[in-house]
Amino acid sequence: MSTQPKIPITPDEARAIAKEAYIYGFPIVDNMRIQYGYFVDQGNPEYKGPYNQIFNIPRVYTPEDKVVQTPNSDTPYSWIGLDLRAEPIVFTVPPIEKERYWSLQLIDLYTHNFDYLGSRTTGNDGGNFAVAGPNWQGETPARIKKVIRCETQIAMGLFRTQLYNPSDLENVKQIQQRYRVQPLSAFLGQPAPDPAPSVDFPKPLTPEAQRTSIEFFDLLNFYLQFCPTHPSEVELMERFTKINIGARKDFAATLSPEMKKAVEDGIADAWKEFNENKKANVDTGKLTAADGFGTREFLHNNYLFRMTSAALGIYGNSKEEALYPAYYTDSEGQKLNGANRYIVRFEPGQLPPANAFWSITMYELPASLLVANPIDRYLINSPMLPHLKRDDDQGITLYVQNESPGQDKESNWLPAPTGPFWVTVRLYWPKEEALNGTWKLPPMQRVKEE
Numbered sequence: 001m002s003t004q005p006k007i008p009i010t011p012d013e014a015r016a017i018a019k020e021a022y023i024y025g026f027p028i029v030d031n032m033r034i035q036y037g038y039f040v041d042q043g044n045p046e047y048k049g050p051y052n053q054i055f056n057i058p059r060v061y062t063p064e065d066k067v068v069q070t071p072n073s074d075t076p077y078s079w080i081g082l083d084l085r086a087e088p089i090v091f092t093v094p095p096i097e098k099e100r101y102w103s104l105q106l107i108d109l110y111t112h113n114f115d116y117l118g119s120r121t122t123g124n125d126g127g128n129f130a131v132a133g134p135n136w137q138g139e140t141p142a143r144i145k146k147v148i149r150c151e152t153q154i155a156m157g158l159f160r161t162q163l164y165n166p167s168d169l170e171n172v173k174q175i176q177q178r179y180r181v182q183p184l185s186a187f188l189g190q191p192a193p194d195p196a197p198s199v200d201f202p203k204p205l206t207p208e209a210q211r212t213s214i215e216f217f218d219l220l221n222f223y224l225q226f227c228p229t230h231p232s233e234v235e236l237m238e239r240f241t242k243i244n245i246g247a248r249k250d251f252a253a254t255l256s257p258e259m260k261k262a263v264e265d266g267i268a269d270a271w272k273e274f275n276e277n278k279k280a281n282v283d284t285g286k287l288t289a290a291d292g293f294g295t296r297e298f299l300h301n302n303y304l305f306r307m308t309s310a311a312l313g314i315y316g317n318s319k320e321e322a323l324y325p326a327y328y329t330d331s332e333g334q335k336l337n338g339a340n341r342y343i344v345r346f347e348p349g350q351l352p353p354a355n356a357f358w359s360i361t362m363y364e365l366p367a368s369l370l371v372a373n374p375i376d377r378y379l380i381n382s383p384m385l386p387h388l389k390r391d392d393d394q395g396i397t398l399y400v401q402n403e404s405p406g407q408d409k410e411s412n413w414l415p416a417p418t419g420p421f422w423v424t425v426r427l428y429w430p431k432e433e434a435l436n437g438t439w440k441l442p443p444m445q446r447v448k449e450e
Contacts, residue, residue, distance in 0.1 A: 028220060278312075423444070
């Protein structure tokens with residue numbers, strides 16, 4: 001058991017360090033909360049399977065899926081938890097028809113998107129690709145197109161396979177069944193290395209308890225053993241050790257009541273800064289998901305951005321892969337609520353510019369989950385364009401409200417809950433005019449009651 005730090009620090013210093021460490025560690029702890037449910041806890045209704053085994057979900061997400069906030073409902077997912085301690089893991093991808101978008105998002109324990117396979121990056125011809133952990137030193141093996149390096153020993157892969165419409169589901173299932181994952185030794189037909197020691201992962205806190213409990217730092221200390229210190233964070237980790245935060249350290253057992261209060265205040269300070277950043281930058285559109293998801297190099301160790309993105313929509317794509325402009329308020333700056341009716345009008349030629357496809361998805365607040373509704377429609381997307389009603393000038397008007405706008409407009413209805421909500425727009429493989437800001441999302445206008 002670790003002992004209390006020898007260098008005395010004041011409660012104010014402890015509070016400041018706790019705030020900094022919480023902002024730094026939130027994406028790690030929340031990531032492992034989800035991974036625990038997906039890959040560890042066999043009794044969890046969301047359990048997918050053990051690490052290093054692919055799990056296909058041959059359907060899209062619905063309001064019944066409640067573990068991951070802000071899930072997409074356009075692309076059936078295939079999930080895999082990656083334990084890279086013993087050896088690299090090889091992904092074998094089949095050839096996929098050129099029109100169909102697919103991607104494999106690779107997410108490390110920090111929630112960095114450390115690389116991608118897919119239509120945008122590696123094409124649709126298929127092949128073998130290896131993902132290697134921080135301790136692997138080998139060269140690129142024969143028949144492997146690319147070795148991708150991950151800086152953490154635990155990671156995750158997330159396939160998205162485009163579904164054109166409900167009748168296309170069997171085609172997606174066939175593609176999913178041909179995604180293969182195996183250890184490098186099995187792929188090469190060689191003896192396997194010694195297995196990594198089994199891990200007794202601690203039970204995570206609930207999302208609510210994560211926001212206040214100092215046990216958060218005990219979890220963080222456990223997970224940091226899978227995160228070799230990055231050269232850019234040596235000084236940061238040394239600072240964290242002043243309050244016993246670090247890989248495998250015993251955090252809570254060493255705290256005096258005064259220091260415990262300081263740490264709790266530090267957690268509250270972290271959420272205060274999060275809320276201030278969200279209000280000033282996210283809610284106003286100054287920052288979007290495009291600013292908070294990506295590689296370590298892209299984020300420049302901006303831990304507040306990383307926490308904000310993880311809290312609002314963990315596992316979001318990097319901007320080159322997908323953009324997520326969102327509606328939090330109407331055109332007059334008022335928060336969105338199903339008690340009101342809204343319209344969104346796309347002028348002719350101004351639909352979201354994407355190389356693959358776009359979608360507009362409804363989420364209830366505060367849970368950021370999909371919204372149950374009478375027509376089981378959670379989004380409107382580009383594959384639905386042939387069925388959307390056009391305006392006289394060939395523009396498109398969408399009706400965003402709780403009750404049906406009437407049979408003549410129902411094709412363009414995006415159902416809302418009765419209370420607060422927000423809407424996200426997804427552009428998969430966005431075009432340059434979306435990336436450089438030339439294209440703008442049209443306003444969501446409240447319909448004035450007469």
